[in-house]
Amino acid sequence: MSTPDRAPFTDLPSLIQSVAWPVMPEAGQALIRTLSDDDVDTFDVCRIIKKDPTLTASLLRMANSAMFGLSGSVDTLERAVSVVGVSMVRNRALSLCLARTCHFPPGMDRMAFWHYSLLCAGYAQWLADLCEVDDQEAWLCGMMLRLGGLSVVQARPEYLYAIETESDGSAMRWLNQRRLVGFDEGEVTAELAQHWDFPQALVLGLRQGAQPLTGRQFSRLAAVLHLAARLADAGGQLTTETADKLPMVLLTLLRLNPQDLFDNAPDVAALADVSMFS
Numbered sequence: 001m002s003t004p005d006r007a008p009f010t011d012l013p014s015l016i017q018s019v020a021w022p023v024m025p026e027a028g029q030a031l032i033r034t035l036s037d038d039d040v041d042t043f044d045v046c047r048i049i050k051k052d053p054t055l056t057a058s059l060l061r062m063a064n065s066a067m068f069g070l071s072g073s074v075d076t077l078e079r080a081v082s083v084v085g086v087s088m089v090r091n092r093a094l095s096l097c098l099a100r101t102c103h104f105p106p107g108m109d110r111m112a113f114w115h116y117s118l119l120c121a122g123y124a125q126w127l128a129d130l131c132e133v134d135d136q137e138a139w140l141c142g143m144m145l146r147l148g149g150l151s152v153v154q155a156r157p158e159y160l161y162a163i164e165t166e167s168d169g170s171a172m173r174w175l176n177q178r179r180l181v182g183f184d185e186g187e188v189t190a191e192l193a194q195h196w197d198f199p200q201a202l203v204l205g206l207r208q209g210a211q212p213l214t215g216r217q218f219s220r221l222a223a224v225l226h227l228a229a230r231l232a233d234a235g236g237q238l239t240t241e242t243a244d245k246l247p248m249v250l251l252t253l254l255r256l257n258p259q260d261l262f263d264n265a266p267d268v269a270a271l272a273d274v275s276m277f278s
Contacts, residue, residue, distance in 0.1 A: 122271025
């Protein structure tokens with residue numbers, strides 16, 4: 001299908017000024033401030049979350065879903081933290097806050113978007129565990145990677161079909177975003193993360209996620225995000241064919257072997273429970 005002839009943006013500030021920038025809920029802002037605090041504890045995180053009753057209820061439902069992978073029921077935030085840790089609870093709470101900020105244009109499948117994002121997050125966490133990258137930072141960035149795509153489509157709604165439907169996988173989607181709009185979703189998400197005061201290492205990983213070999217500084221997190229997005233494209237269980245299609249240069253840099261990935265593939269059903277986003 002042909003697309004309207006419209007010049008892409010030449011700089012990110014122009015793109016950003018053309019869209020309504022999402023507003024992070026107060027609890028989310030407070031949780032983001034703890035990302036750079038090595039001394040944050042259970043009390044701090046639970047206190048922030050409990051100030052938002054809706055967030056608290058949603059997080060407890062999430063804790064009792066397949067996403068947390070717990071065998072027993074969890075009825076308090078403190079119990080959830082004691083079992084899975086502060087970072088995991090905080091990041092899942094942040095994901096719920098992020099979901100509140102998102103506005104989907106007509107014609108864009110909201111649940112498919114979140115299913116992909118959760119798959120990307122889950123694969124990013126799994127890959128990070130295999131190559132000495134912080135797995136919770138990887139999960140959070142994997143969850144966020146596609147957020148910039150909403151702004152891209154908001155800025156150029158006439159390209160929705162070309163970007164979201166005609167693109168066969170993340171690599172082509174990123175290429176079409178840069179060709180038609182001027183920037184890919186990772187670059188736009190990075191600006192959003194910068195606006196929300198996320199740590200710079202996470203901003204860098206998001207900015208280079210679509211093109212992890214083009215930056216002056218190689219980001220292992222960006223490489224993990226790129227691979228996770230490519231794995232999420234398949235939607236189902238990892239196969240040898242899927243693993244073989246991953247960029248070998250990134251696998252080499254991260255010291256990952258395609259066969260090892262296939263042999264230790266995670267359970268996709270546990271990665272992408274979208275019930276919390278319905």
